[in-house]
Amino acid sequence: MTKKTAYLLFLILFLFYSCRENRKEENKAQPENHENIISIGSVSLVIQNEILTIQPFADYLAGHLSEFGIEEGRVVVSGNLNEMAGYINSGEVDIYIDSPFPTLFLNRETGIVPELIHWKDSTEYYNSVFFVRKESEIKAIGDLPGRALAFESEYSTSGYFLPMLSLYRSGFDLRFLEKKGDKAVDKEIGYIFTGDDENTMFWVLEGKVDAGATDIISFRKNAGIRMNELRVISHSPEVPRQLVSFRNNIPEKLKEKIISILLKMNISEEAKETLNSLYSTEKFSMLKEKEFEKLKNDYSFFLQELINDK
Secondary structure: OHHHHHHHHHHHHHHHHHHHOOOOOOOOOOOOOOOEEEEEEEOOOOOHHHHHHHHOOOOHHHOOOOHHHHEEEEEEOOOOOHHHHHHHHOOOOOOOOOOOOHHHHHHHHHHHHHEEEEOOOHOOOEEEEEEEOOOOOOOHHOOOOOOOEEEEOOHHHHHHHHHHHHHOOOEEEEEEEEOOOOOOOOOOOEEEOOHHHHHHHHHHHHHOOOOOEEEEHHHHHHHHHHHHEEEEEOOOOEEEEEEEEEEEOOOHHHHHHHHHHHHHHHHOHHHHHHHHOOOOOOOEEEEOOHHHHHHHHHHHHHHHHHHOOO
């Protein structure tokens, strides 16, 4: 597979991720009257678990918005990005919380506007790392051609998008490997999806692949007591851990009130348990001016290069 074909495959996977089959598990139906509801959107393949995790946060937010006639907090979870874009465009989702990659996609499709950083796992910014076994001959990403590299999934910011962007900008040719044991040719980096950061770690530790890429938080967590068996060979640039975005036609005063509530949650005794239940959130903070524009510029450049290369 040539460089052009490999990157075209990546573009197709990205643009049509949302066309994959949903799980049979369905999200609860949306009411026709949305005026008394504040809704939070998320994309997950484990829909009911996601709802249970986010619902206390939605309830807390709704409980502080009665002046706007809000009576209920609702969690809207879809199995793919296109479905979520439909929810946002129809007004059924008011707030969307996710990492930069899906946020950028939905910004393009719906015009959602990121305003805050969500400190998921008590982390404001994070990056991806490329890692190998300690005894590996691979010293840097320049040694990856001819080797097999493990990513999490094609829609992961830290487990695919950021490391792939690093490789793309370095000019490497890549070949998609359909199954474990498939080999890359000498001048290409072979890559395969493991489906989970824990799997990526395990595959590297057990020698099923030559290298892996994941976010720094998952790397430390999943390596655990076997950290001394691994070596990091490269880092990606840092990006916000997660972004909090609003549909573009949400009433301005309502948005301002929500932002005010979120910024104060970390200093409220009432809110601490709710924050902790939301993926170990430490707090919310304002997104720096023009920071999202920089992310958009990087993203647009990446896609344009892929389109030009096909």
